[in-house]
Amino acid sequence: MAKIIEWFIILLIFGAVAVVGNWVGYDVLPLTAIPGMLILVLITLTGMTLAKIIPGNFPSVGYIALVGIIISLPVFPGGEQVVEWTSHISILAIATPILAYAGISIGRSWGDFTKLGWRALVVATFVFLGTFLGSAVIAEIVLRIQGII
Numbered sequence: 830m831a832k833i834i835e836w837f838i839i840l841l842i843f844g845a846v847a848v849v850g851n852w853v854g855y856d857v858l859p860l861t862a863i864p865g866m867l868i869l870v871l872i873t874l875t876g877m878t879l880a881k882i883i884p885g886n887f888p889s890v891g892y893i894a895l896v897g898i899i900i901s902l903p904v905f906p907g908g909e910q911v912v913e914w915t916s917h918i919s920i921l922a923i924a925t926p927i928l929a930y931a932g933i934s935i936g937r938s939w940g941d942f943t944k945l946g947w948r949a950l951v952v953a954t955f956v957f958l959g960t961f962l963g964s965a966v967i968a969e970i971v972l973r974i975q976g977i978i
Contacts (some may be wrong), residue, residue, distance in 0.1 A: 840870045851922035865914035
């Protein structure tokens with residue numbers, strides 16, 4: 830139970846930061862975004878709890894996706910309202926605090942990072958460069974197909 834409370838507090842902190850990011854970056858008022866963010870927090874908490882309760886080796890992200898899909902179905906009571914509320918949340922507003930946290934946690938283990946050596950730095954650089962260029966090429970193609978550019 831203590832672990833679930835800890836997860837809930839952490840998710841609320843991420844949610845609050847995402848609501849502020851959604852407000853600043855996408856002009857969505859916090860009162861409009863809070864219901865959707867609370868739903869996303871509860872979906873995540875439910876999925877993480879199911880991963881711990883249900884025996885087996887199914888990842889929590891799978892449970893989170895299943896819970897999210899189920900409660901957003903039109904046949905689920907309130908499913909249309911769930912979709913309406915969560916549609917006010919930008920995915921980038923959610924990703925920003927999560928990526929910041931990941932960066933901080935990597936930064937705390939510089940000792941482990943330095944043990945990987947210079948080869949890991951070269952590989953990481955090429956991975957980042959390839960990801961960036963791949964994303965840029967895909968965006969270029971899609972935007973040209975849509976006639977936006």
